[in-house]
Amino acid sequence: MNKMSLFGWVCAIDCIFLVNSLKAQNSVQVSNTLDFPRSEIVSISSTRLKSFLSKNKETDLRIKDSHDKYLPIQWIDDDGDGKNDELLFLTTIEAKKTNTYTIVGNAEIPVPEAKVTAYSRLVPERVDDYAWENDKIAFRVYGPKGQKEALEGVQGSTLSSGIDIWLKRTDQPVINKWYKGYLTDPMYYHKDTRGEGYDPYHVGDSRGTGGIGIWNNDQLQVSRNFVTAKTIAEGPLRTVFELTYSPWSEYGVREIKRISLDIGSNFSRFESRFETEKPVPNYTVGITLHKNEGEVKINDKDGWYLHWEKIDDAFVGEGVVVNPAAVKKSWARKSDVADQSNLLVVTKPSNKLIYYAGFAWQKSGQVQTRKDWEALLQKQSMIIAHPLVIKIK
Missing domain, CATH: 2.60.40.1180 (Golgi alpha-mannosidase II)
Structure with a gap:
């Protein structure tokens, strides 16, 4: 290999x-x-x-x-x-x-x-999301207030450490504009009515695109929402921030996750640093398979993992790139339980895990076919190597 x-x-x-x-x-x-x-x-x-x-x-x-x-x-x-x-x-x-x-x-x-920028910030106007973007893609994750409200049953709140993606078809920033629109219309960024894109992506309890967990006894143990967020660099060429999580899983994992995104890239870089109360069997990176209607391709040799699915009227490619030397096994786990179908990449336990997660939307013009997305993943793996x-x- x-x-x-x-x-x-x-x-x-x-x-x-x-x-x-x-x-x-x-x-x-x-x-x-x-x-x-x-x-x-x-x-x-x-x-x-x-x-x-x-x-x-x-x-x-x-x-x-x-x-x-x-x-x-x-x-x-x-x-x-x-x-x-x-x-x-x-x-x-x-x-x-x-x-x-x-x-x-x-x-x-x-x-x-x-001319284009990478950008990130905490978003208190939408509970306490943390969102980041560049000229090609946008993501968000969910914070402690969202977790508290979700546990209290507040409608619209999210309890998840999965990674949400926003589908963009403009190279200009959308985070501030879309969240401002949300203040008067909670569906503002869920509708693609302005030619900029929208958020039709469901995360729930899945891993979204690049969330992690620990695979043990035929189940995935995961954290809840992040508890603190710190912006290290807003941009414009690279945005960097850190998230911390309360101890999670039966192993008492303490995690600090540093995420960065460069202009021009379809992939965010994730670096998770861990301290544990007892040895863990692995750390596992996932991509949601939603209702198992998309295509999956696994490339353990080069360390990239592809999902290609149709969302509404266009296709989206999601992917993860991992050092192949760190991978123990990988497979598409399909389940009848909502949000439990994920493409899973199980990596060897270490005190640091580095991987890349990203996507491309057909309507952005960056890809048109599954082969286009596969080529981007292959290039990303070669760029990192x-x-x-x-x-x-």
Whole structure:
């Protein structure tokens, strides 16, 4: 079996950095080793820019491409200590090619605004959802107030740690607009009347697209709603946030889930960190099969898992990508019990689980057939296994 390197997965789409010299640091070379073009966010650790930053302020840094065009950039403070940890910019690079970018220190040059954005926030106006999106897709998960109201029988509340998806067919943000509409019309974003998309996706007690659990004794043990949420980066190139969960399952699992989404990607990155009261047999990632009317394809060799289903009058492809070296088994579990049919990917127990979950809607124009969606999943698995190679000179 062809195994992806563990290092490639721990880094995910964070790139492999090769630093030749700290003498000048005035250029970045980005190499694509794969045989198809890629459009991705480049991440450079602040420590890799030590020489440049010893002579320039972070706020002075600019990135210029080979056509003398300045690019949108984003700094992220990953650990909340008040110091930036990584610099982001977008590269579009052909197959088997290398792009060179110039590092410029000039505060008088304006940083261009990104034409599309990644974004996330807590949504108190709809109980306490947490929602996130980019130019292609949107998701949400459910919080503690929603859980409390659901247990009290309040109509419209949700008790679930499954991952909801919103079907977009615009590259512009919809979260704020749709939730504002919800305040006067609770069905506002459940109707596709504005040409932007809508939310017809049912999660319930299923895993939605990318929820997790523990598979044991022929059942899936899952957490309830998240209990706290912290936004780490709103965007515009990457949005990052963390969710915490109360101890769940018979194993007393304490979970912190960090989720990120880049512009241009159909996949959110999920990183769950665990502490347990006793050893767990596995962690299992799922995709709801709803009423078992869609198509499933399992690729343990490359670590991707596909569901293709019709929702209303168009098809949606959902998928999960996991390091194949971490997978124990996978199958489509079909049940007569509502919300218990899921495509399940059982992974080896570890204190950290990294995977990607995403989707594409036929009406967005991103895919038209199941084969299109399969090709996107295959490319995603290859992108993760073969990060862009970065040289700073």
